[in-house]
Amino acid sequence: MTKSDNITWQNSKVDKDQRQQLLGHKSAVLWFTGLSGSGKSTIANEVEKRLYENQITSYVLDGDNVRFGLNSNLGFSAEDRQENIRRIGEVSKLFVDAGVITLTAFISPYREDRDNVRKLLATDEFIEIFVDTPIEVCEDRDVKQLYAKARRGEIKGFTGIDAPYEAPDKPEITVDTSKQPLATSVDQIMAYLNEHDYINVETADEV
Numbered sequence: 001m002t003k004s005d006n007i008t009w010q011n012s013k014v015d016k017d018q019r020q021q022l023l024g025h026k027s028a029v030l031w032f033t034g035l036s037g038s039g040k041s042t043i044a045n046e047v048e049k050r051l052y053e054n055q056i057t058s059y060v061l062d063g064d065n066v067r068f069g070l071n072s073n074l075g076f077s078a079e080d081r082q083e084n085i086r087r088i089g090e091v092s093k094l095f096v097d098a099g100v101i102t103l104t105a106f107i108s109p110y111r112e113d114r115d116n117v118r119k120l121l122a123t124d125e126f127i128e129i130f131v132d133t134p135i136e137v138c139e140d141r142d143v144k145q146l147y148a149k150a151r152r153g154e155i156k157g158f159t160g161i162d163a164p165y166e167a168p169d170k171p172e173i174t175v176d177t178s179k180q181p182l183a184t185s186v187d188q189i190m191a192y193l194n195e196h197d198y199i200n201v202e203t204a205d206e207v
Ligand SMILES: Nc1ncnc2c1ncn2[C@@H]1O[C@H](COP(=O)(O)OS(=O)(=O)O)[C@@H](OP(=O)(O)O)[C@H]1O
Pocket: 035, 036, 037, 041, 063, 064, 067, 076, 080, 081, 082, 084, 085, 105, 106, 107, 108, 109, 144, 146, 155, 156, 157, 158, 159, 163
């Protein structure tokens, strides 16, 4: 649905398949979801590094960073989170069309919002990665001291404390950073990409 009248879709002369051929690998979104502090950014950035070292074009869209720019007019109400994820879904689709392996690190707490992004893309272009780290571990880490603030009532509607997190039903990949080291999660994701023919990387490197 669009608010604008009198707009026409403009076809390009170079298509996604050609861009993928040029880059030498398929494109897709690696959609990380999980609580604040679960490890989304850490893993996404390490996977990006590993892909780069293997000459694979990738890009990380990160919750905090995108909220400084594109989504600076959005807060943390359910409606704003929905719009946040909708926009990131659309941006991810553009990146995938450009041939890039796109990694997104957003809490994306609502199942319906994530499923709407899945619907925007082809079946094999959306890879949901559930960073299933228990809240006790996230809260214990409290990287940004936000859980402490939320417990003191200084932040309202904090995910996992007084705002919901809906876990995925059937994520393509699940990692629990309280049970496995960073390198194992990175290997697991690289292996998935290799096994499903997104990339063709000979051996796993050290993280
Ligand atoms: N109320 C509330 N709830 C959850 N998180 C909060 C909140 N306020 C600020 N923050 C900080 O914002 C980061 C989450 O932004 P996202 O864009 O990923 O959130 S969402 O997907 O729209 O739910 C999140 O970053 P991460 O820790 O990287 O997940 C927090 O640092």
